[in-house]
Amino acid sequence: MATVHYIEYEDASPEVREVYDDIMTTRKVDWVNNFWKALAGQPELLQRTWYRVKEVMAPGAIDALTKEMLYVAVSVTNGCRYCINSHTAAARKKGMSDEMLSELMAVVGMANQTNALANGFQLEVDEAFHNGGRDSE
Amino acid sequence: MATVHYIEYEDASPEVREVYDDIMTTRKVDWVNNFWKALAGQPELLQRTWYRVKEVMAPGAIDALTKEMLYVAVSVTNGCRYCINSHTAAARKKGMSDEMLSELMAVVGMANQTNALANGFQLEVDEAFHNGGRDSE
Amino acid sequence: MATVHYIEYEDASPEVREVYDDIMTTRKVDWVNNFWKALAGQPELLQRTWYRVKEVMAPGAIDALTKEMLYVAVSVTNGCRYCINSHTAAARKKGMSDEMLSELMAVVGMANQTNALANGFQLEVDEAFHNGGRDSE
Amino acid sequence: MATVHYIEYEDASPEVREVYDDIMTTRKVDWVNNFWKALAGQPELLQRTWYRVKEVMAPGAIDALTKEMLYVAVSVTNGCRYCINSHTAAARKKGMSDEMLSELMAVVGMANQTNALANGFQLEVDEAFHNGGRDSE
Amino acid sequence: MATVHYIEYEDASPEVREVYDDIMTTRKVDWVNNFWKALAGQPELLQRTWYRVKEVMAPGAIDALTKEMLYVAVSVTNGCRYCINSHTAAARKKGMSDEMLSELMAVVGMANQTNALANGFQLEVDEAFHNGGRDSE
Amino acid sequence: MATVHYIEYEDASPEVREVYDDIMTTRKVDWVNNFWKALAGQPELLQRTWYRVKEVMAPGAIDALTKEMLYVAVSVTNGCRYCINSHTAAARKKGMSDEMLSELMAVVGMANQTNALANGFQLEVDEAFHNGGRDSE
Secondary structure, eight states: OOOOOOGGGGGHHHHHHHHEEEEEHHTOSSSHHHHHHHHTTTTTHHHHHHHHHHHHHHHHSSSSHHHHHHHHHHHHHOOOOHHHHHHHHHHHHTOOOOOHHHHHHHHHHHHHHHHHHHHHHTTOOOOGGGGGGOOOO | SSOOOOOOOOOOOOHHHHHHHHHHHHTOOSSSHHHHHHTTTTTHHHHHHHHHHHHHSSSSSSSHHHHHHHHHHHHHHHHHHTHHHHHHHHHHHHTOOOOHHHHHHHHHHHHHHHHHHHHHOOOOOGGGGGGGTTTOO | OOOOOOOOOOOOOOOHHHHHHHHHHTTTTTSOOHHHHHHTSHHHHHHHHHHHHHHHHOOSSHHHHHHHHHHHHHHHHTTOOHHHHHHHHHHHHHHHHHHHHHHHHHHHHHHHHHHHHHHHTTOOOOOGGGGGTTOOO | OOOOOOOOOGGHHHHHHHHHHHHHHHHTOSSSSSHHHHHTTHHHHHHHHHHHHHHHOSSSOHHHHHHHHHHHHHHHHHTTTTHHHHHHHHHHHHHHOOOHHHHHHHHHHHHHHHHHHHHHTOOOOOOGGGGTTTTOO | OOOOOOOOGGOOHHHHHHHHHHHHHHOOSSSSOHHHHHTTSSHHHHHHHHHHHHOOOOOHSSSSHHHHHHHHHHHHHHHHHHHHHHHHHHHHHHTHHHHHHHOOOOOHHHHHHHHHHHHHHHHOOOOGGGGGGTTTT | OOOOOOOGGOOOOOHHHHHHHHHHHHHHHHOOOOOHHHTTSHHHHHHHHHHHHHHHHOOOSSSSHHHHHHHHHHHHHTTTTHHHHHHHHHHTTTTTTTTHHHHHHHHHHHHHHHHHHHTTTTOOGGGGGGGTTTTOO
């Protein structure tokens, strides 16, 4: 199915293996998923993407599970099959219950609906919402 | 700009005012934003949408602020101008700091990138991700 | 705002004016809208697009007003500001009432929601729906 | 494939069965498709979605078949595999011929093209199209 | 899988075979891919689409391979499975190396990310970028 | 309009100014556009995004102008107003003529159309296109 070859660990160069090792260590698994094996054909693409994902998804002002659920929300909206599966699995692993998944999906469904309505009616942005409420208390 | 007329409170029928009152009470504001005033042209559309949004966005297994941030993530991904502004404002009102907004945007940006890469490379879903990890512990 | 110059009728070549005339005759107006004036920079693009739109939107097994409403549905889903405005106006001109617009938007909103839910839950296509019911009676 | 378990009729609670019965009665079938069985994990999500879909899709100012074709147009534009199949099948069941399907697809294809062109050229909305022709006769 | 029947060469009318022959001659192949066989149910749709694609994709100010890579970029962004596969194959046939595919995907991934960030932050267009730099030297 | 404050050069920290300087040096300009000034609220987001964009857009197997046109194609498909303007301007600066812009838009328009048709008809991927022609000569 993939339009490029997966680079398996045993066939990988040292610089690619270094990234694979970091992925497995960070995620506490002993295997590398297809996404990274597809990017490995261009080591720079693999490195930049992995280290940035690792950085962005680390807990900060927003916790790790919430970040994972945000990732699911975007993947569902974009209809990316691989991503919906991998990130739903990742969110479950980080503590998302079935009840949380249902609520998440209900929010995402509703948001896609109201986005369409707002776009469709070409609404003017209310003054109180200007700049996303940037200067409000 | 809007393709329909906004129904102002003073011109609204009793059934529409009932919804407007509930919106203002729930949100602790004394005005109704354009989105609802545009839907009011069809009272049924206004009612169903408001009561469902109210239900879906109430705190549950997922808290209210996280739900609002999920809404922002979807709106950004769909590029809905009205929604990005109104929901960013709503999230700020519910406690989202500038730091949280930046982290949210970083996650949404990254997710849109990896969604494109995963789609582009037509990846097979790894076995461990089948069913979004539905049957895993 | 536009990234190219509009070619006004008075500045247009004979081959471009030929298309402009056909647009105005077909639509029973005495002016050419911005969309066509932007395409006119590349006469071939203007010709192919206009004659194909004219052909596709002519009444057939589906009537002209329904075709215009389908166009609105797609434009709303894609969030194209210019298109939402121009096609909502065109649909009104072809007989779409405010009530019909509201019903159309309700359907489009609902569809965007259930599309997200179906994608999000990664549903298998039921056997009865295979091939979009192509071989059913 | 699905990221949640389907709730089969025999395993469903009375409140879920009540919705299932209404779906089958309304659609004159003796089975429930996967979409509803996936939503049933959260009975409220199932109820709200079904009763709203039923309401929105009932014939009104716009007839039922046209509403179904609008649903197909949105599903195609969003690229939702499950939805394209289920709604194309539903539209066929409501009377859409192969000829109508071809015309619908031709319109949807054209609309996706001109949406991209209009967005790409960043066109100003002509005055006559302001507010989607809201105040025109 | 397809929602319509494929019209095979042996079952095709003379007008459809004429298009099929032109496709095979132009592409130097001895078979017709599914996309055209699905459109053939409506000969006019087949004709218009093929001749326009042939015209648009011919080398001009932009060469044929670059045009094919642009097609891949759009297909990836839209997540169209059929298109990603067929156009990646076509681009390879026209000279795209694995290295070029990786660079293309890196650009497309980055663009999808920065598009989301720009939309999300609701940026004002800088004066120097007005009209896409239309009037700059 | 923006949902965050722009960090102007004069108000920027040394680490942010370092990035600003690199942007202006690389692009041979004496000003920083809004996109970067919005990201600067989170210095890490600014750094990662700038250095990765710089890397991805540098000439490689694909030249710089082609990469810029790919960026326009994605931005148009996503309908990102800011991005369409900034990247169309950037492409013009790198040598894209009006004729090339028209051809690019014609390709992007066509691709959005055929993507919708292919998705809509739910086509099976022909064997010759499997894996995007990965293993073909």
